[in-house]
Amino acid sequence: MKNQWVDFLFGKVTVKVSGKGIERFLNNLTRHGLHIWHVKRHGSETITFIMRLQDALKIRLYARSHECSISFLRRSGMPFLVKRLLKNSGFMVGGILFLFVILILSNVIWGIEIKGAKPATEYQIRKELDKLDVKIGKLQLFVENVEGIQRKLTNNIGSLTWVGVELKGTTYHLQVVEKKDPKKPEQLEPQNLVAKKKAIIANMYVKTGQSVVEINDHVEKGQLLVSGVIGREGQTKEVAATGEVWGEIWFTSHVEQPLITNFKVFNGKEKQKHSLFLGKIEIPIWGFGEPEFTEYESEKNVRKIHFLKWELPISYSNETLRAREEMERIYTEKEAIQRAVELAKKDIKSKVDEDAIIKDDKILHQEIKNGKVILDIHFKIVENIAVGKPIPKETLE
Known part of the structure; x- marks a missing residue:
């Protein structure tokens, strides 16, 4: 099998030899290292055999010393195939x-379909897609991947709750979910407002209901703040108490901040x-070798190549290597304390409502130990502590 492939690669020729002394001629060829095979006799003075193209070029030199005539019957192998291809190169190049044109056109964006969006939102989406270079006629290989398009559309268009992006063949399909208009306030059942945590009343704004506490009052968790029972005795009615009751609450936070911190930057x-x-085999085409920098972060973008509706086992990869280096930051004691307070405030805000306000902070304990600033900080927070609670049945009776 191996010899057949070698013979095909270098070419082979079927030779016809006629005349007297054929046997001596064949013996002379083999003595000089010319390989022949498939020798067949056709009558007493004619034989045919196969030999390599490189040997066939020398055969006439040996035929001159013998009374033989030589003719070549058939030529096969790679050299003759290439010659025929070159002869018909116009057809080959055209094919x-x-x-190549079909391959390129199969990887061009030919359609962008948007579903689930209002006309105004669709117009915004198409404008944003233009900024991202996602346009009809653009080659897919040079457009951001589906995940990147989806992320940027969601971040840049405020009216979107979610957008799904899918590439099918040469068309991008976008499924949009828009933010809904705020719902109308639902009709509340009769309720009281009670404290959701222990606090000192700092401010109040009662829309409906009867306040039962005053500013500077100390209240416990679950204590009644605004009653939903209004009117004079004997002429009362139940309503849904609404409003805001702002209370002062307290937190103590323990935080540690190193005086020396290390971080990495680009x-x-x-x-x-x-x-x-090609499948799992990577063939570099640009950007050979390792980068000059040793510390880096890699971001790889891989795009599938399509031919018409079929996905080929060929992918184009663009990898960006961004150099980064480690930096050391040294804080003074004052800077470390300020940084620690900021971290403590961030931690506190994660534990209270979004509209809560940090009224005051006070450092209760401060020390430097093992290269760290250690703080215990007392915070005063003003927060809306009122939550609705259905009016008890005994009150209604």
Whole structure:
């Protein structure tokens, strides 16, 4: 099998030899290292055999010393195939160009479909897609991947709750979920407002209901703040108590801040690497070798190549290597204390309502130990502590 492939690669020729002394001629060929095979006799003075093309070029030199005539019956193998292809190179080049054009057109954006969006929102989406270079006629290989498009549309268009982006063949399909208009306030059942945590009343704004506490009163969790029972004795009615009752609450936070911190930053250097993947085999086409920098972060974008509606086992990869370096920051004691307070405030805000206000903070304990500033901080927070609670049945009776 191996010899057949070698013979095909270098070419082989079927030779016809006629005349007297054929046997001596064949013996002379083999003595000089010319390989022949498939020798067949046709009558007493004619034989045919196969030999390599490189040996066939020398055979006439040996035929001159014998009374033999030589003719070549058939030629086969790679050299003759290439020769025929070159002879018909116009057809070959045309066929290659045709396949190349089809391949390119199969990887161009030919459609963008948007579903679930109002006309105004669809107009915004198409404008944003233009900024991202997602346009009809643009080559898919040079457009951001589906996840990146989806993320940027969601971040840049405020009216979107969610957008799904899917690439099918040469068309991008976008499924949109818009933010809904605020619902009308629902009709509340009769209720009281009670304290959701222990606090000192700082401010009040009662829309409906009867306040039963005053500013500076100390209240416990679950204590009644605004009653939903209004009117004079004997002429009362039940309503849904609504409003805001702002209370002062307290937190103590323990925080530690190192005086020396290490962090990594990008320094602006980067390297682009472009490759083709044939299955799992990577073939670099640009950006060879390792980057000059040792510390870096890699971001790889892989795009599938399509031919008409079929996905080929070929992918184009664009990898960006961004250099980063480790930085050391040294805080003074004052800076470390300020940083620790900021971290403590961030932690406190994660534990209270969004509209809560930090009224005051006071450092209760401060020390430097093992290269760290250690603080215990007391915070005063003003927060709406009122929550609705259905009026007890015994009150209604």
